[in-house]
Amino acid sequence: MTGAAERMRDRQMTDGMALNPAGPDLAEAMPPGVLREIEPRHLEEPRGRYHGHAGLLAAPHNVEEVAAVVRACAAARIGIVPLGGGTGLVGGQIMQDGPLPLLLSLERMHAVRDVYPQENVMIAEAGVTLQSARDAAKDSDRLFPLSLASQGSAQIGGVLSTNAGGVNALRYGTARALCLGIEAVLPDGSIMHDLKRLRKDNTGYDLRDLLIGAEGSLGIITAASLRLVPPPAANGVALIVVPDPAAALDLLSLAGRQLGDCVTAFELISGQGPRFQMEKMPDLRQPFDSAPDWMVLIEIGLPRGLEPDTALEALFEAAAEAGLALDGLIAQSGQQAADFWRLREEIPEANRLIGAISSHDISLPLSEVPGFIEDAGAMLADMGNMRINCFGHLGDGNLHYNVFPAKGRDRAEYDDIRKRIQASVHEMVVARGGSFSAEHGVGRLKVADLERWGDPARLQAMRAIKAALDPLGIMNPGAVLA
Template sequence: MSLVAADERLAACLPAGVLRPPEDRYLDEPRGRYRGQAGLVAAPRSVDEVAAIVRACAAARVAIVPRGGGTGLVGGSVMPAGPAPLVLSLERMAAVRAVWPEEDVLVAEAGCTLAAAQDAAQQAGRMFPLSIASQGTAQIGGVLAANAGGTAVLRWGNARALCLGIEAVLPDGSILRELRRLRKDNTGYSLRDLLIGGEGTLGIITAASLRMAPLPAGIATAMLAVPGPAEALALLALAQGRFAGCVTTFELISGVGLDFLAETLPAIRQPLPGAPWSVLLELSLPEGLGPDEALTGLLEQAMGTGLVTDGAVAQSGAQAGEFWSLREHLPEANRRIGVVSSHDISLPLSEIPRFIEDAGAMLAGMGDMRVNCFGHLGDGNLHYNVFPAAGRRREDYDALRPRVQEAVHQMVVDRGGSFSAEHGVGRLKAADLARWGDPARLAAMRAIKAALDPSGIMNPGAVLA
């Protein structure tokens, strides 16, 4: 059967306004690597409407591409080739269904933005601690489907760690009603954990029970200059030892990143200009402990042992916001420079300093390039991005780009790391997964996919090539 047949089935069972013709906003992705296609777009308002859509597409054997906020960076929400799919947008399922402050739980629909979930938690005197740059647009369903990370993983874990239960539509159109609010539930296989990180290939998440957390009594934020990544890791260990469980953020920033900011976004204030490496540190403080009091002993010890060479402690929320603005504008500066090859990687912490050194030497042997290495050092996730030499254009490196990516990923895998730390696999890295993934794990993944989605209609081409 065809999309026309599916359209006829859907028109007969769905209210007016759910089906709509494709628009550009459903077919684009942020990096412009892919241009999607769609024969039809569906924007349901309930899980029952999602189920009706999936049943019709399953009967017609029409592919479905789930669509959240469209902020993913690996092509998971666009299908550039093959028969035209149905794009299923969750944008109209945007409600926060319930909040239980005494349980630290909220239930949000898949189309609810991350920022809206954070606001709902704030209004209840709590916080939803997942934080990513695109939180104003990224939707809960997509955040969970990609198992998003962000700047607070060190303290709170990835999206999977903050989800207690889900509601989802499986590839046959059946509804999984598992919106549990339980911390303990040992009743067999965790379908929740299969769907989280599954990038829409095993089903469509329509709602989730999410963990909230108490608001901290105070926050200490500092920018600290360090000689290099090895000293940054030693500083992390020192901070973790002094403030067990209170280190929320530990971001590594390279001097190249500061140079890019100065060149492309000079209005962004830099508290430590010219630092070869720096760290953005944030602590969640208990009652009665102020930022200066909390950080004084740490900085004295770190400076006394040479781990920190300079530092600035935020004296107000506005100043902390300036520190965060610097960190959050690093990707925009990268875009303005024009990246040759970007890499979302993770490594065992002890491997990071040597990797940065060895990868830099390797790339120097391949050509004249600059590296902006930054990211979530506390959880081992680096954004290792390669750029043209000053005065050259990214187009000059088109022939070199595949070699750069392969060499960086091979070096990561050889050190026990991952070439997809927090952005997912999508279509961009499906071939990498096929090449470097563990054979037994890949076989198990394919068996699960075949069992749940035997017709292969759920986001074909994503994750498993």
């Protein structure tokens, strides 16, 4: 049993609220047709680090059935682990220890209930995949701008429950910024009907924002009112080689001055990412014969009447004159733009094939990014011979800072220092005013980190909210808070 699981068990026992395992008695209390067979995919996460267990799997068809399932679990004091597309990377959807929970899958709730193009609003159920939501918006000549590499599998409920970010957060914000209202089932089985389509609503506490990012620990999001935007009239994509991360940051400022809020994405790519791809994915087309040490992938979206190529050429010329750009390519077709983006989107797959020692989803104040990259690299060099693949959404300060074994060595050889690597990186991030969880959430993987570095007053308030809304502790036990 992990330390976090032990703390959760001890708290429940102290409060006289020990959870029971899901079993035949609970099965009899389920609505007809809700239970499904548990498959291996329901108990695994993408990187294979967590393997869970569960007693039952319920897949309701509608919010009333979700409410009935939650009421039955509350009456029997049985834990509920919400399950979306299963793409989370911090173990929030996987319970390894403790009494067997009920898995609550939202995959059958996959309807786009309505689209209001004039209002720029969509009503989508929690099981709608992000790709399906984007497609439905496109059918109405609108854009749902949240974009993730896993959007073919990630579901709206999970996206909101983790407050996912993605590549377009620079311009459009995270999932929270794109949600106007939610429908949710609270821990007592009551249904909160708050699918408002309003931009302004000052009528008390914002429970929508409380449930978004709570990772299912305070309730089950079953549907959401999502904010749409008109799509840009024209998009442009470019890869620009920069001397170092400091130059990339200066290029971001230059792009802001020249293009305003038309910069949709600004991704930092270290040369290690393409080198891993060359090693493990040789068929993937690379834009340069040899991988530059640092590149920026920039996408812009312009209104009608403006030419992206002209804007990107002007940006490159100004950057080159200032010593911020060493080389660059501007996509000359939709296919070339897609190829540039594929280079970025396949970095995690190449990482997986190499096998990381320790992966970090971090965010920093923008001005701290270059110093962190330099200092963290020096710190890890003192620990041993390792490779670092640093990439991510520089526009909003979110880096994926991943540490890999030296070429020819296996990550198992570093097991004795893996925890020290993670703790040292996170400590350095927090010392610079950053966060050890930028967009993936806390889940179960980072519960101890939150306890160690979280503000005490904030943690106390979080525990009070959890106790008030979920006094039985049945909602995703062991996730977020120990």
